[in-house]
Structures are given as structure tokens and as C-alpha cells.
Amino acid sequence: MTTVSAPAPVGLEAGAPPRSLAGRIVDRLGSGVVQVVMVLLGLFWLVPTLGLLVVSLRSVQVNSAEGWWTIFTKPAELTIENYSNLLASGFTASFWNTVAITVPTTILVIGIAAMAAYAFAWMEFPGRDTLFLVVVGLLIVPIQIALIPIASFYGGIGIFGSIPGVVLFHVAFGLPFAIFLLRNFFVGIPASLLEAARMDGASEWKIFASVVFPLGKPAIASLGIFQFLWVWNDMLIALVFANPGSQPMTKALQSQMRQFGSNVDILSSGAFMSLIIPLVLFFAFQRYFVQGMMAGSVK
Template identity: 50%
Template structure:
């Protein structure tokens, strides 16, 4: 009965559940990064992104208005304001005026200030400071509050990264520098590999089997193994550190996979089409350009996705083969690392910068993902 048409075996359901689990596992950090990029620093510090749609209890340290804003009302000097000014309004539960006693008072209570006078904090965050003498000093009184705040989302993080000259200039340079590295590093190996794959698939010449075996063997050579020898070789031939060196490094280590993938796809194309073209007098180059390339577009797109994602997210090769002392050739991954060093506490800025860096690869993947499976299954069935 298990083999009746229309029924699904337990293995099929296991495969579906496994795929769903992997998709959720992949989306979880991406969605988290996206949500965090729209949250404020206070909310990121107090709750996870999965709680972003619900009210959260936060411990905040806020300064009241400075003494120069005080006004005289009869015999009293008064400072009034709103602790939530510039923030989402919340509800204060407890508060204090000392870091060692942040919950000494309930909302609505009045506390005695160390320098004289009193302060009253209401549940809605408004406060009133009173004193029979003038308030002195250049800074306002610190108030520690525990408040339940509603969900808050802001575009200020993106405005800071994209519009603020202190940040946007570096990110803009890094964006175009990354494009300068990624586009040639994707196009060059595809062009070379397409010619090589056609030769290995449809042209007869001595040593073809050995070349195919060599390509398969090169798939397992780790990139890190050749970085230093390759850099020394670049210095000897005069390339040094620059875009050309990065392009050649990515091309060299991308070619084995590209040739293997494209060759497997091309060898599965109908032989009759190619033989008919040869009978009609077409040369190998004409067959390659007018027949093979159009039919091999799924495999080309599949490799392009992998190569683009790899080179766009690369940090190691860029740090080894690019001189970025002036900041002109700093790629986005390096720029984010620098932000991590200079603004390591600003998680909202780091999340925004990371998602900006992810936006282009995500767009490329979803634009070309329909070709991915067809390209990966190249040569698996006849």
C-alpha cells in the first residue's frame, strides 16, 4: 500500500521538513539584521529583535534640562520637561537619582536632590524640579528610570549611513570599490571558463581526460594555501597590490568550479544540434557563440551567482591584494570591520551597514535564482 500512486512516503515529508528548516535557518539572521537596522540603540540593548513588535521594559539614563532653562515662579525656581522628549513615549514604573539606587521611587513620588531642591517624576515621563534657590551647574540632573516603551522603528540609522558625510563618504567609496572588484572578478572567469568548457566537452584533442581530471583536482585546493606565493608572484611580475591582482586571484580560484560546472552542462546538450551545425559548415567558434552559449545560460547564471556572492562578501583576498591606506580601495566588508573597531557599541549602525552590504547580493540572488537549480543539476540526468 505504501507504493500506491498519489501517496507520499515518510521520506518525502522528511525532505520537505528539512528544506523548510534550512530555509528558516537561513532567513533567521537575515530578518534579524533587517529588523535591527530600523531599531534604536536603546531597544537593541534591552531586547532581541524578535520582541521588536511588543512593548519592552527598559532601564534608561536621561538628563533633565540644564539649569539655564529654569524659571522663577514666585519664591521657587522651577525646571520642567519630559524625560521621553525625542524618544517614544513610555510609562515610568520606578525611578531614581543614583546609579546605585535606580528604583528607589515610584512614578509620582518626590525625591530630595543632593544639591538641594526636589524632583518629581510622573508616570508619563514629565518631571518638575523645584528649589528655593537657583539651580547651579552646566548640566542637568541625571535621572534613572525603568519604563515600558512601545515598539519604535526609525530610519535614522540609514540616514546616518547614507546621508551623514562622516559615514556616507566611506560607505559610498567602499560600495563602488566592491563593485570594481566584483564585476570583473565575475565576468572574467565566466568568459574563460566558457571557452575551456566547450573545448573539454565537444572538441577532441590529446590529453583532454587529464585536463578534466586536473580541473576536478583543483577544486579542492584551498585559497589560503596560495595567497602568499601568489602575492610574491604578483610583486615579481610588477602587478603588486591593486585591482588587477584581486581580479587575477578571484579568477584563478573561480575557474575550476566554473569549468567543471559549465563542462557538465555543455556535455549534456543534444549532440544532434552540434553535428547538424557542423554539417552546415559552422565552425567551432560559431557553434560556441550561436548555439552553446544561449543554451548554457542557466549554467552561466548559476556560476555567476556563486562567484558574485563569493567576491562581494570576500575580505581575505581584498586585504591581501589591495592597498587601502588611502581608503580609496576599501571594500564594504573591510569598511564594516573598521566600523566595528571605531563604533563597536553602536549595534544599530553596524546592523544597518551590514544590511546595506547584503542588499546587492540578495537582489542578484533573487533575480537569478530560477537558473540556480537548473545549473547545479547540469549533467546529472540525460
């Protein structure tokens, strides 16, 4: 007589041990309920940004008397006067200084690091591994120990307080992490692709530009987002190396903190202007950001 065993429960293979509570929770992470919860958490994370926007669009008197959430019942209190005062205060120059510092820094770091990472990943030259270890070692060097020597050096060559001086400092300290990140991504590219390109007569530069760089777009986009945000939000380097004519927004806002009680309108509108660009950048390139974060996790 043949005995027919009962079918295994759905989601559980025959003979497999029972799933733990944590395992069952993980299995349900793709459910609609969890997705709704994640959306709600994301909206909750944006509440401070919404509050900052509302504060920047109301007068100082109203902000002092009421909380920002009262705007839902009093929308007539919104005004763009704060932004008009902000632009009249000279903040526009600081905004363009921030752009002039952040954009060249991001482009230079990506370009130099991508070429260096390709060399470390796929080119043979004497001392390659030792030099890469030196680059990795530079990751633990704190910025603070270089401030005084670099400031003295900049003063000697006449670029202290200028935008190029700030850009060069950011590039120098951004390269170690950038090279490390891209090199670890580039080594995961199939060697057969590079060998096929070499057999077709492609030079190393052609291989880098036509094969490696396009395949590395997810990691490069992630690096670009990280680097842009680091430089855009930096204050330490700006405080040390930027003078009033080259100061970015972070330093301009910091200079207003001494009078916080009387110029919250300038601070709130300036803070939102400095915040909105990184938010737009992140949401515009979030697909590449996620791909870059996941790159290399599965071989």
C-alpha cells in the same frame, strides 16, 4: 469458477512489496501540508535577516535597551539615521569597490570558463584529457598557499593593493571549479545538434555562441550566482590584497569590529547593505539556479 482478486491499494502495484515508512513519507512530499511546512521553514530562515534589518533601523540606545522583536509594538522607533551615518562614514566607496571587484570577476570567470569547457567537452586537441585532469587537480589547491607568492608577484609588477589585482586573483582561483562544472554540463548536450551545425557550415565559435551557450544557460546562471556570492562575501583576499582605497565592504566592516560596542549602528546597517544584494540576486535567478542544480541528473 473464476476467482477475482482484490484490487491493489492505491499507490501500490500488484505484487510490489509494502512501502516502508520512509517511502510513504517521500510519497507525501508533494502534499499541501509539507509545502506549508517548507514555507514556514523558509520564513524561519529569514528571521535573522529581519532582525538585522530592524536593528539597522533603530538607534543604538534603543537596541541596547530592548530586543529587536519589540518593534512590532513600537514601530515609531524606526529611523534611517543609521544609514545616513553609514553613508557619511565613507562606506559608499567600499560598496562601489565591492561592485567593481565582483562584477568583472563574475563576467570573466563565466566567459573564460564557458569557452574552455566547450573546448574540453567537444574539441579534439593533443593533451586535452591530461590538461583537464590538471584543471581538476587545481580544485584541491588551497588559496592560502598562494597568498605570499602572488603578493610578492603583485608587488613586483605594481598592482598590489589595487582592484585589478584582487579581480585577477579571484578569476584565477574561480576558473578550475567553473570549468569543471560547465564542462560536465556541456558534454550532456546531444552531439547531433553540434553535428547538424557543422554540416551547415558553422564554425566552432558559431556553434559555441549559437548552440552550446544558450543551452547552457541554467548551468551558467548557477555558476554566476555561486561566483558572485563567493566574491561578494570574500574577506581573506580583501584583507591581503586590498588597500584602504580599494577595500570592499567585508574589509570595511571588519575594520569596525574593534569598536563593536559603540558603533553597532554602523555595523548593522552596513551588514544589511552587504546582505541585501545577494538576496535579491538569488531570488531573481532562483529558477535558473534550480535548473542548473538539477542539470545532468537525468540523462
